[in-house]
Amino acid sequence: MRSTDNWIIACGRSIWSFYPTALAAREDFDRAKEHYQRFDDPNPCGIMRYDEFTEYEAYFYANEPLVEITEEQWDDMFECMPPLQWCMLGEPRFARFFCAEAYSGIYHSEYLRRGGKYYTKIVNILDPNTYIENYHKQDI
Numbered sequence: 001m002r003s004t005d006n007w008i009i010a011c012g013r014s015i016w017s018f019y020p021t022a023l024a025a026r027e028d029f030d031r032a033k034e035h036y037q038r039f040d041d042p043n044p045c046g047i048m049r050y051d052e053f054t055e056y057e058a059y060f061y062a063n064e065p066l067v068e069i070t071e072e073q074w075d076d077m078f079e080c081m082p083p084l085q086w087c088m089l090g091e092p093r094f095a096r097f098f099c100a101e102a103y104s105g106i107y108h109s110e111y112l113r114r115g116g117k118y119y120t121k122i123v124n125i126l127d128p129n130t131y132i133e134n135y136h137k138q139d140i
Contacts, residue, residue: 010053011036011045013060013104022047061107064122066135069111074118077111084108084125089133096132098125 007025009016009032016032019025025047033045048056083097093116099109103122110123112132123130 006050007047008050008053009045009047010056013057015053016045018050057104057107058124061103061122061124062130066119066121066132069118069120071118073120074111074113077109077120083111098123 007019007022009019009025009029011032014036016035017028019028029045029047036045077099078097081100084100086095086097088095094112094114096110096112099111102108102125106124106126107122108125109120110125110132112119119132121132121135123132128134
């Protein structure tokens with residue numbers, strides 16, 4: 001069975017578990033919902049196919065805003081664990097890296113320094129079109 005054939009219970013951006021059928025997921029739904037309610041998680045739980053979840057996830061992360069951060073926040077993230085794909089881009093004060101720890105699968109926080117300003121955004125690390133330097137030029 002391909003993973004895209006699987007049914008899941010998803011609560012917000014989290015996957016509770018995988019199931020071979022929608023019926024199997026329905027049988028476990030109340031347990032998943034009760035678990036997430038214990039943590040006051042405001043995100044609704046639902047039953048869907050895995051491929052539907054990945055489409056939702058891509059849409060969710062693509063619409064996360066570009067956030068301006070402080071130099072201290074940028075330095076903290078750079079120093080907290082080894083960065084992924086650290087590089088200087090053209091001018092001496094233009095640099096970027098990705099946080100090694102993913103939010104989910106291929107979605108990582110990218111950090112960018114341009115001139116005296118610092119930014120972060122969740123991006124698809126496998127899709128350069130989502131990187132901050134390809135974001136709206138007027139925003140950075």
